[in-house]
Structures are given as structure tokens and as C-alpha cells.
Amino acid sequence: xxxxxxxxxxxxxxxxxxxxxxxxxxxxxxxxxxxxxxxxxxxxxxxxxxxxxxxxxxxxxxxxxxxxxxxxxxxxxxxxxxxxxxxxxxxxxxxxxxxxxxxxxxxxxxxxxxxxxxxxxxxxxxxxxxxxxxxxxxxxxxxxxxxxxxxxxxxxxxxxxxxxxxxxxxxxxxxxxxxxxxxxxxxxxxxxxxxxxxxxxxxxxxxxxxxxxxxxxxxxxxxxxxxxxxxxxxxxxxxxxxxxxxxxxxxxxxxxxxxxxxxxxxxxxxxxxxxxxxxxxxxxxxxxxxxxxxxxxxxxxxxxxxxxxxxxxxxxxxxxxxxxxxxxxxxxxxxxxxxxxxxxxxxxxxxxxxxxxxxxxxxxxxxxx
Amino acid sequence: xxxxxxxxxxxxxxxxxxxxxxxxxxxxxxxxxxxxxxxxxxxxxxxxxxxxxxxxxxxxxxxxxxxxxxxxxxxxxxxxxxxxxxxxxxxxxxxxxxxxxxxxxxxxxxxxxxxxxxxxxxxxxxxxxxxxxxxxxxxxxxxxxxxxxxxxxxxxxxxxxxxxxxxxxxxxxxxxxxxxxxxxxxxxxxxxxxxxxxxxxxxxxxxxxxxxxxxxxxxxxxxxxxxxxxxxxxxxxxxxxxxxxxxxxxxxxxxxxxxxxxxxxxxxxxxxxxxxxxxxxxxxxxxxxxxxxxxxxxxxxxxxxxxxxxxxxxxxxxxxxxxxxxxxxxxxxxxxxxxxxxxxxxxxxxxxxxxxxxxxxxxxxxxxxxxxxxxxxxxxxxxxxxxxxxxxxxxxxxxxxxxxxxxxxxxxxxxxxxxxxxxxxxxxxxxxxxxxxxxxxxxxxxxxxxxxxxxxxxxxxxxxxxxxxxxxxxxxxxxxxxxxxxxxxxxxxxxxxxxxxxxxxxxxxxxxxxxxxxxxxxxxxxxxxxxxxxxxxxxxxxxxxxxxxxxxxxxx
Ligand SMILES: Cc1cc2nc3c(=O)[nH]c(=O)nc-3n(C[C@H](O)[C@H](O)[C@H](O)COP(=O)(O)OP(=O)(O)OC[C@H]3O[C@@H](n4cnc5c(N)ncnc54)[C@H](O)[C@@H]3O)c2cc1C
Numbered sequence: 037x038x039x040x041x042x043x044x045x046x047x048x049x050x051x052x053x054x055x056x057x058x059x060x061x062x063x064x065x066x067x068x069x070x071x072x073x074x075x076x077x078x079x080x081x082x083x084x085x086x087x088x089x090x091x092x093x094x095x096x097x098x099x100x101x102x103x104x105x106x107x108x109x110x111x112x113x114x115x116x117x118x119x120x121x122x123x124x125x126x127x128x129x130x131x132x133x134x135x136x137x138x139x140x141x142x143x144x145x146x147x148x149x150x151x152x153x154x155x156x157x158x159x160x161x162x163x164x165x166x167x168x169x170x171x172x173x174x175x176x177x178x179x180x181x182x183x184x185x186x187x188x189x190x191x192x193x194x195x196x197x198x199x200x201x202x203x204x205x206x207x208x209x210x211x212x213x214x215x216x217x218x219x220x221x222x223x224x225x226x227x228x229x230x231x232x233x234x235x236x237x238x239x240x241x242x243x244x245x246x247x248x249x250x251x252x253x254x255x256x257x258x259x260x261x262x263x264x265x266x267x268x269x270x271x272x273x274x275x276x277x278x279x280x281x282x283x284x285x286x287x288x289x290x291x292x293x294x295x296x297x298x299x300x301x302x303x304x305x306x307x308x309x310x311x312x313x314x315x316x317x318x319x320x321x322x323x324x325x326x327x328x329x330x331x332x333x334x335x336x337x338x339x340x341x342x343x344x345x346x347x348x349x350x351x352x353x354x355x356x357x358x359x360x361x362x363x364x365x366x367x368x369x370x371x372x373x374x375x376x377x378x379x380x381x382x383x384x385x386x387x388x389x390x391x392x393x394x395x396x397x398x399x400x401x402x403x404x405x
Numbered sequence: 406x407x408x409x410x411x412x413x414x415x416x417x418x419x420x421x422x423x424x425x426x427x428x429x430x431x432x433x434x435x436x437x438x439x440x441x442x443x444x445x446x447x448x449x450x451x452x453x454x455x456x457x458x459x460x461x462x463x464x465x466x467x468x469x470x471x472x473x474x475x476x477x478x479x480x481x482x483x484x485x486x487x488x489x490x491x492x493x494x495x496x497x498x499x500x501x502x503x504x505x506x507x508x509x510x511x512x513x514x515x516x517x518x519x520x521x522x523x524x525x526x527x528x529x530x531x532x533x534x535x536x537x538x539x540x541x542x543x544x545x546x547x548x549x550x551x552x553x554x555x556x557x558x559x560x561x562x563x564x565x566x567x568x569x570x571x572x573x574x575x576x577x578x579x580x581x582x583x584x585x586x587x588x589x590x591x592x593x594x595x596x597x598x599x600x601x602x603x604x605x606x607x608x609x610x611x612x613x614x615x616x617x618x619x620x621x622x623x624x625x626x627x628x629x630x631x632x633x634x635x636x637x638x639x640x641x642x643x644x645x646x647x648x649x650x651x652x653x654x655x656x657x658x659x660x661x662x663x664x665x666x667x668x669x670x671x672x673x674x675x676x677x678x679x680x681x682x683x684x685x686x687x688x689x690x691x692x693x694x695x696x697x698x699x700x701x702x703x704x705x706x707x708x709x710x711x712x713x714x715x716x717x718x719x720x721x722x723x724x725x726x727x728x729x730x731x732x733x734x735x736x737x738x739x740x741x742x743x744x745x746x747x748x749x750x751x752x753x754x755x756x757x758x759x760x761x762x763x764x765x766x767x768x769x770x771x772x773x774x775x776x777x778x779x780x781x782x783x784x785x786x787x788x789x790x791x792x793x794x795x796x797x798x799x800x801x802x803x804x805x806x807x808x809x810x811x812x813x814x815x816x817x818x819x820x821x822x823x824x825x826x827x828x829x830x831x832x833x834x835x836x837x838x839x840x841x842x843x844x845x846x847x848x849x850x851x852x853x854x855x856x857x858x859x860x861x862x863x864x865x866x867x868x869x870x871x872x873x874x875x876x877x878x879x880x881x882x883x884x885x886x887x888x889x890x891x892x893x894x895x896x897x898x899x900x901x902x903x904x905x906x907x908x909x910x911x912x913x914x915x916x917x918x919x920x921x922x923x924x925x926x927x928x929x930x931x932x933x934x935x936x937x938x939x940x941x942x943x944x945x946x947x948x949x950x951x952x953x954x955x956x957x958x959x960x961x
Pocket of ligand 1: 073
């Protein structure tokens with residue numbers, strides 16, 4: 037293990053593959069470390085979950101597919117679906133990885149990273165790796181928030197549900213009203229099961245004083261149909277304080293004193309902590325809770341450590357979807373390439389194809405997803 | 406919370422039509438509501454106030470047509486639309502199929518659409534109809550219903566489709582970054598007719614086109630009137646006059662005296678009427694074809710030199726029909742050039758009544774060709790006037806507005822507009838003019854007509870005009886065809902004046918002030934202070950320019 041790579045990328049999800057595809061063209065020596073397999077996160081999606089952002093076999097319209105990670109590629113074309121489920125998207129990532137012959141070490145779990153004398157040493161389940169730069173692309177999905185309140189361990193996190201169809205029971209409580217929670221509610225409702233969503237924010241409501249809906253329209257328009265049935269109940273502006281096990285099921289306590297009962301394990305759609313919790317020693321967090329980075333997405337604490345993917349944050353600017361955070365892959369690759377004196381000509385194409393966003397000043401509140 | 410559930414009888418659905426100018430909003434409104442009056446109360450592609458009506462095919466849907474928005478400007482009509490957006494109505498966004506992406510992107514950034522119920526109609530599908538795949542992509546990206554239509558040919562079925570589209574309106578949640586993925590426009594957004602893009606020659610051509618737009622009707626009216634005049638004189642006026650001569654003197658005076666209803670009134674009919682009709686036909690035709698915007702757009706670079714923008718010329722063109730309507734239409738000017746625009750209308754836009762009257766007088770003075778220098782001078786002094794009094798620069802246009810397509814004439818709309826002009830002449834202009842004649846006759850009969858010459862004494866002196874010209878001057882302040890009073894005494898006044906005098910007199914009468922109704926409208930639209938300020942500035946320019954002209958003419 038004495039080879040020192042120029043770059044090590046952690047994670048072979050959309051971000052890791054996306055950054056790698058550029059480094060490959062810049063002829064940088066790099067390696068991806070992946071704890072499982074390419075697109076592991078998408079393989080874990082509940083079977084019924086599909087992409088919110090539509091895919092298109094886009095070339096015809098002069099814009100690359102929304103869910104592509106490399107310009108001029110298209111999941112829609114590869115998979116022939118507009119809203120691919122997770123499993124199918126994994127296939128697309130594999131096609132891209134093969135096409136670019138991206139070097140990936142699978143089954144290597146990164147546990148800890150240290151930096152000494154400008155060299156990163158990466159402690160993994162399969163020994164040490166060394167590099168000059170690290171691109172952290174570990175994603176969020178595999179790092180769920182499992183203990184948001186006492187008794188949460190009695191519930192089951194939505195990211196750990198392999199398929200909604202396979203869940204036993206007909207009367208569910210879902211805690212959390214954002215994309216995951218509402219998607220779960222929709223999927224269960226579609227199966228004819230009763231669902232109660234308890235949510236702190238009324239993401240599904242059109243609030244006129246503040247005309248915004250926190251849900252994506254795709255999800256909103258799907259669950260809206262359920263509002264008209266008696267399958268879906270929602271307790272808005274309500275926070276769960278704890279869960280207690282009862283003989284016949286679970287009592288879910290809320291801050292307004294109500295107790296909701298469910299015979300089956302409550303579903304936690306309470307979000308994710310994110311993989312950056314593994315590298316807390318190399319980062320500081322801002323008020324927004326995200327890792328503080330400079331204008332090339334490099335940790336302000338640890339030069340040479342870059343962040344890619346949906347955990348990335350610049351003030352109010354968040355990058356929750358692939359079509360948003362993929363615009364930063366080239367920024368990271370450029371910053372590294374410049375220091376390594378690599379051939380940067382590939383960036384021209386990225387700029388042309390709108391895969392390059394360097395001016396975040398323009399966006400104001402529009403940058404919310 | 407669960408108030409989405411409603412089994413109550415169908416509620417009325419309020420729908421606002423929102424879109425940029427000339428995308429076909431009003432056409433769509435007319436088709437869907439069958440409202441005929443939408444035609445007459447709507448001027449030049451731009452709706453200047455909100456119209457409401459129920460859909461013909463579904464009475465529970467009520468549409469409101471709002472003034473067209475303009476890209477990147479802050480005009481009054483844009484503001485009106487923005488004001489309307491505070492409510493909870495469903496929004497029907499109307500965009501041109503070919504520029505769907507640009508228009509939606511702009512609408513998104515200018516209006517607060519998020520969370521609003523939205524449906525979209527893409528118009529002019531005859532110009533650009535995207536493939537089925539592309540249509541799907543647009544719908545899927547936006548997550549709201551979209552239909553592609555041609556508002557000019559919308560059969561019942563297509564209308565049903567739009568109604569369904571409205572019924573399926575969905576909450577708008579597309580972020581700016583999503584709109585970015587809409588299919589790009591097939592061609593150049595600003596489709597100015599190619600010849601007008603040629604530097605120098607383009608604007609010149611546009612200029613002569615606009616000139617022809619007025620010169621042709623005027624010439625036509627002139628030919629017609631001068632052909633008809635002798636015949637009317639011989640077979641109508643002479644017999645009537647000799648017949649009325651036997652009537653009691655007071656009556657005879659009122660009917661055929663110096664300011665006789667018949668003698669002067671016939672001028673209005675013979676001269677003003679053809680001009681009004683022909684100009685109205687010409688403006689309506691060019692408007693229907695959609696060429697006006699191209700002309701004004703071609704002139705944009707030049708107009709900026711006088712503190713206007715190309716599109717501000719549209720109301721000025723309308724002003725040649727009627728100034729009052731033009732002042733309303735100037736609502737669509739960017740607010741920082743609106744005052745300049747209105748002052749140009751008030752000064753330089755000779756309304757069709759004024760043109761007719763002028764023509765008649767020059768003809769009576771046997772110098773019809775005077776009309777050409779008259780119009781030119783009006784243009785030039787008007788431009789200088791606007792430049793001098795309005796020093797503010799027209800702000801840089803960030804967006805180049807997309808221009809309307811050149812298209813076939815909608816004859817129904819054409820008929821409506823022209824017959825509106827005719828009606829206005831008959832029920833408004835004629836009666837008022839006759840009233841003016843009547844008052845003049847009465848004043849003359851009781852011997853107080855001199856009060857007029859006393860009113861405009863300084864002017865008469867300054868320009869050595871006969872005191873008999875005073876009523877013409879004064880009445881032209883009330884209505885521009887009041888000028889016709891100069892024909893008093895069957896042209897005897899004109900016989901006594903030199904050509905230069907007549908020219909100066911007519912020039913003064915037309916420019917000294919806008920007509921009362923126009924001033925009144927300006928007051929209501931822009932405030933009385935502005936109206937007064939426009940008024941006195943115009944008077945000053947008029948007198949000074951007349952003085953310069955006069956010194957030139959009298960010297961010759
Ligand atoms: C309900 C829901 C719906 C969504 N819908 C959309 C959508 O429609 N469109 C869209 O663009 N986005 C969507 N997203 C978000 C999308 O899933 C993420 O943005 C995307 O997965 C992030 O990609 P990533 O490469 O950063 O992370 P991941 O896809 O999570 O990839 C991280 C990779 O790193 C590996 N890894 C993690 N930790 C380690 C470690 N310590 N050592 C080695 N390897 C490691 C993982 O195995 C994984 O392969 C959705 C998310 C959710 C929860």
C-alpha cells in the first residue's frame with residue numbers, strides 16, 4: 037500500500053462516478069473506494085420508489101438528461117424510463133463506470149481519514165490508502181438519522197424498508213412529511229393501507245401568506261389524490277416527542293399532547309445525518325449544519341479535501357438533486373487539476389453542456405431545491 | 406386542513422390569463438368566452454384593463470384577461486397585472502409555443518408563481534408545434550398541464566381541451582433550475598422582419614412605411630373629398646342654402662350662416678369623415694397583420710435619441726387615430742418614458758379629426774400640398790419637443806421583446822374595430838362639432854364673439870393674424886376638428902389670409918394644446934400636475950416654434 041494516488045474518491049454513487057469521469061479525461065491518477073457496489077444507495081431504495089426528477093432521452097432537445105452524471109449520457113435512453121426506480125438507475129451508473137473504465141475498489145469501507153504533511157491516509161476495512169487529495173462522495177442515504185427522539189429505535193427508518201408491499205399491517209404511522217415520508221404515504225396509500233402522517237411542517241399545504249410548497253410537485257400531485265380518500269390522515273405542525281411500546285403496538289406521543297396508536301412499527305422518515313459524520317475530524321460545520329467549504333467546495337478546515345453530492349451547501353444554496361450538484365463536479369475537478377497541472381480541456385465541454393456552475397451569487401432564494 | 410374534500414356544488418373557478426404582450430391572450434379570451442365586446446374595448450394587442458367573462462363551454466370557469474406583460478419593464482399595465490396576482494385564482498399562463506422556454510423563465514422570475522394553481526396554453530402552434538416527445542417533456546418537467554393551440558382556429562374540440570387543461574391546473578413548483586431543462590427555442594427569439602434589421606436602410610424603410618401608413622389614407626381621403634366636394638356643393642348645399650334663405654333670419658344664420666350647422670358641418674362630413682375611416686382602416690390592418698411592432702422595433706435605435714423606446718411609438722401611431730385612446734395605450738410604456746411618450750402624443754400625434762380638418766382648410770385655401778410640410782414639421786418639432794422637455798434617458802432594454810408574428814388578417818376583429826371608429830365619429834365627434842358651430846353662431850348673433858379674439862389677442866398680434874381667426878383657434882382647443890371653424894363664412898376668412906398666415910394659424914391651432922378630452926385623460930392617468938405641466942410646456946414649444954416658422958415664412 038505504498039502507492040500515493042493523486043486523488044481518492046470515497047463512494048461510487050452519482051457524485052463519485054461523476055467526478056471520476058472528469059478526472060479520467062484529465063489523466064489524473066485516482067481511485068474510487070466503495071464499501072459495497074456501484075450505486076449501492078439506489079439498490080437500497082424501496083422497490084417502489086422512483087426518481088422525482090424526470091429523465092429524458094434528451095439529446096434531441098439540446099439539454100442533457102436531468103439525472104445524468106456525465107454530459108451527453110442519459111439514464112432515460114439507457115433504461116428507457118422517465119422516472120426510473122433505484123435498481124434501474126444503478127444499471128445506468130454501471131454503464132457509465134464501464135464506459136469510462138473507472139477504477140473502483142469495491143467492498144472497501146472507509147472508516148477514518150487523517151491528513152499529515154499534505155498526504156491523506158485513509159483507513160479502510162481493507163487497510164490503508166494514501167492520496168494527495170480526497171473527494172468525499174459518501175452520500176447521505178446510508179447514514180439515516182435513527183435517534184431523533186427517545187424511543188425512535190422502536191420505529192423503522194424508511195431507508196431501511198426494502199419494499200412497501202412487503203410490510204405487514206394495514207394501519208401505519210409515518211413520522212416526517214418531506215419527500216421520503218410523503219412518498220411512503222403515497223406508496224402505502226396506493227396499496228390500500230391506512231396511513232397517518234405526523235409532520236412538523238405542513239409541506240403539503242398551500243400556505244397563502246407564504247406561497248410555497250416544500251414538497252416537490254411530483255410528490256405533491258401524487259399524494260394530493262389521497263387527501264380525497266379516507267386512507268390518509270395528516271397531523272400537521274406536530275412534532276413527535278417519543279415512542280413507547282405497548283402490548284398490542286406502539287404509542288406515539290406528540291408535542292400537542294396527543295397520543296397516536298399504531299399496531300405496527302412506526303415509520304421514521306426523519307431524514308439523514310449524512311456520511312460526513314465520518315470525517316468530523318476534518319471539517320467544521322456552519323449554522324446551517326452543513327460542512328463549511330470554500331468556493332471550490334474544499335473543506336475550509338482541511339485543504340485538499342473536497343465535498344461532492346447532496347450534502348454540499350453554500351449558505352442558502354442547497355444541491356439536493358443530481359442535476360444541481362452535478363454542476364459542481366467540474367468545479368472540484370478543475371481545482372484539483374489546476375494544482376496537478378493536468379490537461380483541463382475537457383472542462384470546455386462541461387461548460388457548454390451546463391455542467392459547470394461557478395457563480396452562486398446570482399441565485400438568491402431561487403437556489404432552494 | 407382537509408378542506409380539499411368538497412362534495413359541494415361546483416364552485417366558480419376564477420382564472421387569470423397571464424402572458425406577455427402579443428402572445429394571443431386576448432384572442433384566446435375571445436374564443437373561450439365568445440365575448441364580442443372584448444374586441445372593441447381592447448386596443449392594439451394590448452389589453453389596457455382587465456376584462457372578465459365566463460367560458461362559453463363551461464360557465465363555472467370565469468376568465469379574466471389582464472394586460473400583457475412586457476419583459477423587463479415597469480409599465481403601468483405590467484403593474485396592473487402584478488396587482489391582480491395577489492389573489493388565489495388559477496393562473497392560465499399564455500406563452501408562444503416557439504418561445505415557451507424564455508417566456509416561462511421570465512414569468513417565473515418576475516411573478517411569484519410558486520404554489521399557485523397553474524395551467525399553460527402555448528399559442529401559435531401553427532408556427533411551431535413540438536413533437537409529442539417534446540410536449541411530454543415539457544409537461545413532465547413542469548408538472549402542470551400544457552396544451553398547444555392556435556387561437557385563431559380553435560374548434561370546439563380544441564376549446565374543450567383548454568377547458569380540461571384549466572380544470573387540471575396543478576400547483577406550480579418548478580424551480581428556475583428546472584425550467585432551464587425545457588427544450589430550447591427553435592429559432593431566434595426576436596424575429597424582426599429581416600429587411601428591418603439592415604442598418605440605416607432598415608430604420609429608413611420603417612420610417613417611410615409609417616409615413617405611408619398615414620400619407621396613403623390622407624391622400625385617398627383628399628382625392629375622394631375633392632371629387633365629392635363640387636358635386637355636394639352643386640346638388641346639395643346650393644339648393645339647401647337657397648331654400649333656407651327664406652327661413653327666419655335667426656334660423657338661417659344658425660343653419661347656413663358664417664358658422665352654420667350645414668355649411669360648416671358639411672366640411673366635417675366631407676373631410677374629416679373619410680380621413681377618420683381610412684386611417685382607422687390602415688391602422689387596424691397594420692395592427693392585425695402584426696407589422697406595427699416590427700416597424701417601431703426597427704426604429705428603436707433612433708427613438709432612443711429622443712428619450713423614447715421603439716415600442717413607445719405604438720401609442721403615438723394610435724394617436725393618429727385618437728389621442729385619448731393613445732394616452733390609455735401609453736400605459737404599456739415603461740413608466741420612465743411614459744411622460745415623454747404622452748407629451749409626444751399630445752404634441753405630435755395629429756389625430757384623424759385634426760388631419761381631416763387641416764386637409765379641408767389647406768384645400769379651401771387652394772394649397773393642399775401644404776399638408777406635407779405641415780406633417781413633417783409636426784414630426785420634427787414633436788421630436789425636438791420631447792427631447793428638450795424630457796431629459797431622462799430611456800433605460801437600457803435588458804430584454805429584447807419577442808415580436809408578434811406577421812399573420813393573416815382576422816376580418817371579424819377588423820370589422821369591429823373599424824365600425825367602432827365610425828360609430829365614434831357619428832355619435833361623438835359629429836354632435837360635439839355641431840354643438841361648437843351652434844355656440845359660435847349664437848355668440849355671433851348676440852355679438853360677443855369678440856370675446857374670443859380678446860382671449861387669444863397676444864397670439865393674433867404676435868403672428869399678425871386676423872381677429873376672425875380667433876374662434877378657429879379657440880375651438881381647436883376643445884376639439885381638434887374645431888379647426889374647421891376657420892372655414893367660416895364659406896371660406897371668406899381664408900380668402901383674406903396669405904398662405905403663410907394660414908399655415909401658421911393651422912399650425913398654432915393644432916399644436917397650442919392637446920384637445921380638452923386628451924388633457925383630461927392625461928390628468929386622470931398621470932395626475933393633474935403632470936397634465937398641466939405637459940400642457941404649458943406644449944404651449945411654450947408651440948408658440949416658440951411657430952414664431953421661428955413665422956419669421957422664416959413672413960421673411961420669404
Ligand atoms: C426519497 C428520495 C428521493 C430522491 N429522488 C431524487 C430524484 O428524483 N432526483 C435526484 O436527482 N435525486 C433524488 N434523490 C437524492 C439522490 O438519491 C441523492 O442525491 C443521490 O443519491 C446522491 O448521490 P451521492 O453520490 O452523493 O450519494 P449516494 O448515492 O448515496 O452514493 C454514495 C456512495 O458511497 C458509498 N459509501 C458511503 N459511505 C462510504 C464509506 N464510508 N466508504 C466507502 N463507500 C461509502 C455508498 O455505498 C454509495 O455507493 C432522492 C433522495 C431520496 C431520499
